[in-house]
Amino acid sequence: MYSSFSKEKMKLSTVGIHIIIKDESEWLRQCLDSIKDADEIIVIDTGSQDSSIRIAKSYGARVFYSRWEDDFSTPRNQALQIATTDWIFYLDADEILLSGLTAIKEQINNSDSVAFTVILENLIGTGPQDHLVHRTIRLFRNNPKYRFQGIIHEDIGHSIVKLHPSSYIEDSEIRIRHFGYLPEHIQKKDKIARNERLLKKALQTDPANPYYSYNLGITFCQVGKLIEAKNAMIQALMLVRDDAPYRSTLVKDLSKILLELREIKEVELLLLKETERYEDYPDLRYILGQSFQIQGLWEQAYEQFQLASTFQNNKYVTEAGASSFLVYYKMGEIAQNLGRLEESARLFNQALQHHPTYAPALLGISEVFYELNVPWHEIVTLLKEKVRPSVPSEHYLLLETLVQVGAFEEAIAITPISCLTDSLFFKNYCLAMIHLGRLNEAYHLLQNYIKEHPTTLELEILLQWSAICKWQLNESLQTDFFASLPENLITLYQTINEFLSTGHSPTDLDNNSLSELTASITRQSIVLGQIQLMDKLSELTGQFKLELIKMLYDHGYIFTAAEHLISLSSVQLDDEGLFDLGEILFDKGHYLMAAEMFESILLEEGTYERAKTAAAICYLHLAETSLSDALSRAPDVPSLKEDLQQIRSSIRLLNRTGWHTRWSGRQRRISNGQKHDFAMHDRKE
Missing domain, CATH: 1.25.40 (Serine Threonine Protein Phosphatase 5, Tetratricopeptide repeat)
Known part of the structure; x- marks a missing residue:
């Protein structure tokens, strides 16, 4: 390693955090909380109109202004010119440092490397499986020759490897979590339109740049323009160098788009070739397995899923579960379809060991054990052991699983009464009760809930369920029910009630509101398994749609x-x-x-x-x-x-x-x- 670094190691190195902001008050506090003990915090503002600057200064940050010129590298490089610390770690405002500054200090004070990659978790949804993991250079020595490049998706790595061999860049276990790809955040910040504009601008001046074509493909994909995304990524794949660090990710994303477009043979041909190059990339094995499964080539699919489960590394951009719960679930699904039920149960169980709240695996193992004639109470005990519910969302997962498999008695038994104030719990609980024929109980529960929650978003559906309980019992709606109705629905329910009581059709059958309500109640009768009532209601309109x-x-x-x-x-x-x-x-x-x-x-x-x-x-x-x-x-x-x-x-x-x-x-x-x-x-x- 560099001999000049050994002197620097004699003293503790300082580290500065660099952040670009523009109207980031929603995320900035949690970002700064995660790095508040840094030796220096430099914030480059590109035109905030909210409280971002005030928040940054409250954490002791040095705030500088940079005119926005459609180029992310410009403010990044401005921060480099201002920096006074030995090392630089850069973040986005919608990111947090999970590992803490102590981990960074330990890393830089015990190494002669010039830069470190970190593990970046990109959240793309609310579920534990909804995140992508990959490595990226974020920590590097302060060197006046280093410069960011690229007007978007700016990169420092190219500048570093120009001056030093790649062996001087070391992998670390420092972790960052990025919230910027959450759908609501992308939509709110209008990032997609901005990114598309900048990438097209970049391609005008550098049309043969595969990195820009690839990222344009990602941007198209985010708004559902899959054909355009495919074309941009094919263009990138034709131009990209074999040793480009993002090439493997490009192959993964292109194959996912082809799979979504149902171009199954194209996926297979692409990945049979690329898995020779990236043989230990679990995501490629997983996608290839999916393409085989869709074609009915279950044995080949099983083999690819099994291979994916053997690869555990941080070399590639990886989707959560691509080498664990997702592939075990897929293998369990295939084993179940082949009638190998004990093996299927074992594989679903392995999926749950990696992700205890993975809903498809919970459903799968419930179904398989039912086919194996395992009593429901034992299945419920197993589900509880796997999930170990401690928060409402986990209790709800158990309830929903049991309702989906038709274990209605067990669904009612495992539901904490304290959770029934939540409309989702309450609906599934009542649905199970109605399917079991406990209509009187369900009716009273529904009426009490409606009285206590008169403004619930589920009011219309709950009223229909309440009416269905009475009508399925061949009883007429009474005063207590009509008292809970919004005024605009009273006449409509009275009309349906009279028809079901007397069999006499109303004279205003062409009333659109009546027709829509009747159709909606009929649909809910099917959901609740009350088929006799459905037949009666279909007579009201004279047709069955x-x-x-x-x-x-x-x-x-x-x-x-x-x-x-x-x-x-x-x-x-x-x-x-x-x-x-x-x-x-x-x-x-x-x-x-x-x-x-x-x-x-x-x-x-x-x-x-x-x-x-x-x-x-x-x-x-x-x-x-x-x-x-x-x-x-x-x-x-x-x-x-x-x-x-x-x-x-x-x-x-x-x-x-x-x-x-x-x-x-x-x-x-x-x-x-x-x-x-x-x-x-x-x-x-």
Whole structure:
């Protein structure tokens, strides 16, 4: 290392913190709190109109003004010229130093390095899994030859490696948390529009700069412009140097966009090549696994997820869980689909060991143990052991999981009464109670809640649930209910109440408000599993809308939905309705009729991928039947056996692609609980 550094090590080095601000009062205090013991704090203000400058000065910061010129490097370099400390650590105002200044002092006083990378956590949502982790240079020696470069996403590393070998840059365990990518913060600060403008400006002067093209792709992605994002990132990938530090992240982000665009083969081709270069990058393995899973190549997907779980490093920009709970969950999902239930339970459990409140894994392990005939009370005990609820959000997670799998009694039993003042708890609690048929109890709970919370945002829904409880009991609404209604709803509820009591239709059926309310109550009847009331309410309007039929199907009332669907003509069905009916016919083994449904969708919408797959699998089943018949007549013909084997292999592969509606445990139990079937017949066009 540099011999000149050894003298410097004889004394304790000083460290200064550099921050750029403009109207950052919302975040600045927590930023400055995390570094308040620094030897020097330099704040460069680019035009704040709020209290940011006053806040900065209250922490002893030296505040300087820099005219904003659409260039982030300019104020950064201004701070470098002012700095008096031995070392410089730079932050954004919406970041905090997690490790504390002590960790920085220990790092710089025991090393001859010229710079250090730190671990940066970018929060992108509110969940524990919603963050990206990567390394970046933030701590470096004060050197007048160092300069930031780039008008946006400014970089100091290029300047440092020009003067010193990369071996003089050391990795540290210093951690920063960045809040600036939270959706609400991006929207409030209008960062996306600013970044797009600056990046396009940068590309005008340097069109072959892949770093700018890549970041423009990220900006497009943030506003949902996925085609533009893909094109910008492909351009960047064509131009970027193989040794560029961000190239691996570019590959990851491009592959995620291709996956979102359902360009699955392109994802596979890209990542099969790039995983040779970045073989220990878990995120690439995870995304490649997803592409295989979508294609029905479950064994290959499982292998990639398993590989991802073996890589634990800070070399790359990594999404939380890409080498732990996300891949264990994916492997558990595949094992469950393959019928390997004990293995699936073990994998879901591994996911929960890494992330005890990961909702999909909690749901998955509940479903698998139910399929393994584990009693519900044991499943609940397991969930409690995993989550160890201590705050309302964790109690709510348990409640929501049990409601989703249809364990209504257990959901009620585990809910602390003290939590029922929260509308989310209260709704799920009442939903479970109504599904169990405890309608009187639910009605009184709802009425008391409405009286105590007359301005709740959920008022309209809770009133409907309350009315549904009474009507499902074949009872009329009484004075106490009408007293809780807003004035504009009284007449409407009276009209529906009279119809359900007497069977006499009102004369003003064309009233839009009445029609909308009736439709809304009908939808809530389906949500609550009160199908008898739903049938009665449909008589009020004289028709049963396609939207409600599809809702019945989606909630697991398959046979009831089928009865309504087959009563409609094809012109009354939209693509979703035709697809639902096609699925029902398929599940009953009526492959030719199902194929006709799927084909009719494709005549109108040729890009409906699920319909394409569904039609293909119907024809494969028909071919399978024909070949089986032929083989029964000529059992010694080898070509027939080979063809039949290939067809069955194709059917198995297509069934893995997720073309068919996948039912949750609650939906399956509702479907299995329906006692009646329906007669299939040829539909008259």
